[in-house]
C-alpha cells in the first residue's frame with residue numbers, strides 16, 4: 305500500500321493474505337523482535353496514518369474473536385454502569401484466565417451487538433488500547449502483534465506498510 309492507497313479492510317481478504325504470507329510473517333516477527341526500539345517511531349507514524357482510515361464500527365473482529373483480559377480497575381465502572389454489584393458482574397461475565405488474570409468468559413464478547421460495543425464508554429482497558437500501535441515497545445510485543453495480522457485490518461495495513469518502509473520486502 306503506498307501512501308495514497310486505501311487500506312485493505314475486507315476481513316476475508318486479510319485472512320487469506322495472512323495465511324498465504326505465514327512464512328514471511330514469521331520472518332518479520334523475528335525482524336521486529338530484533339529491532340529494539342528502533343522502529344517504534346515509524347510504527348506510530350504509520351499507525352497515525354492508517355488508523356483513521358479504518359472503521360472499527362464496520363469491523364468488530366477483535367470483539368468477535370479475541371479473549372479479552374480484564375484488569376481489576378475495569379470492573380467497578382462497568383458494573384456500576386450495568387447497575388449490578390461487582391460479584392454479580394464477575395460471575396455473569398468473567399472467568400479465570402492464565403495465572404490470576406480474569407478474562408471475559410465468552411467469545412464473541414458479551415457486550416458486542418452487531419459490530420458495536422454496547423458499553424463503549426465503559427469498555428475494558430484492553431479494548432481501549434488494542435491494537436497497541438500508538439505506543440512504543442513494538443519489539444517486545446512483536447509476537448502478539450503479528451498474531452493479529454490476519455485478524456485486524458489496522459494491524460494488517462500497518463505491517464504491510466512497515467515491511468515496505470523498512471525494506472523488508
Ligand code: SF4
Nearest residue numbers: 367413415416421431
Ligand atoms: S467490551 Fe466492547 S470493545 Fe471490549 S471486547 Fe466487548 S464489545 Fe468489544
Ligand code: SF4
Nearest residue numbers: 360363364365366456
Ligand atoms: S481494532 Fe482492528 S479488529 Fe478491532 S474493530 Fe478495529 S480494525 Fe477491527
